[in-house]
């Protein structure tokens with residue numbers, strides 16, 4: 001007997017059809033049935049050995065709409081800045097500024113693989129805000145961890161629990177879980193910064209809290225917090241390379257092991273990279289430094305890991321892939337990155353996303369340095385024992401970097 005004789009196409013085909021109908025009916029009862037058509041939904045996993053793998057393939061049935069596979073993507077500054085400029089234009093001519101009726105003047109980046117969700121990776125939200133002179137975002141607090149990466153040369157501030165942080169290009173200003181914060185711009189020109197948050201993760205965990213009434217019951221309706229500590233306060237306490245103060249509480253906001261060092265300065269990050277430029281660096285990352293919570297030595301947030309890397313002129317990194325979603329913003333220089341077989345060229349303020357476990361490498365194609373900032377959820381993946389990384393050697397062979 002041959003294999004062919006065992007196949008009964010007509011009946012099988014009918015069975016497939018009936019199963020699809022069954023699945024459709026079952027939806028009314030909040031039940032999902034395994035069928036042939038939706039089979040890829042059962043295996044959206046990665047594999048190194050081939051075989052029966054969906055390898056990220058989306059299903060065709062009703063499950064597909066809820067699957068989350070972020071896609072590699074690049075947002076060009078030339079393109080997205082136009083929307084910010086238009087918002088600023090509307091705001092400057094309006095009787096009521098958009099910041100009053102829309103809470104913020106910002107755009108949110110949506111990953112083309114995530115069905116319009118307000119997120120760039122499975123865990124990260126990215127907004128890009130523009131503040132006109134005089135704009136104020138009132139004091140508020142939330143459980144999602146957040147940061148601002150400053151794109152404008154200068155201008156604008158964030159007040160974190162009374163610490164006034166003056167913003168300059170390349171600065172990263174943190175508002176950890178549960179820290180009251182407000183923003184504004186008292187300079188003469190609009191300021192732009194990137195807001196990064198672990199908001200989608202907190203929503204997924206049903207752990208998103210937001211409060212907007214500063215000092216409830218106190219009769220205070222101040223939009224901005226009083227400045228209790230001058231610009232540079234947390235830097236004077238925690239920015240001393242391996243030294244931390246013993247006479248202050250390290251607690252900020254809510255939760256465990258918060259980061260009390262809330263203002264990483266672009267100029268200091270740049271200078272630190274510069275001091276290491278003659279080192280060989282990492283073949284997969286170039287000269288890279290991790291921003292850490294100085295109290296714990298761990299990533300900036302329990303969920304998100306922030307890093308900065310210098311690629312010297314002509315430098316090309318070897319391919320690497322990691323079990324995390326990574327957001328990249330170009331701070332300096334020109335180059336191109338290959339992400340999952342697609343090539344993206346880039347210049348300052350361009351933004352890219354590298355999905356989970358997709359091969360990527362970077363090349364500095366310019367004649368000057370390139371500086372990339374990255375934010376990834378490797379901090380979270382590492383804490384739950386799921387962080388793995390592979391690289392390729394010069395010979396193209398796969399190396400297990402983190403088992």
Ligand SMILES: [Fe+2]
Pocket residue numbers: 140142146175181
């Ligand atoms: Fe906020």
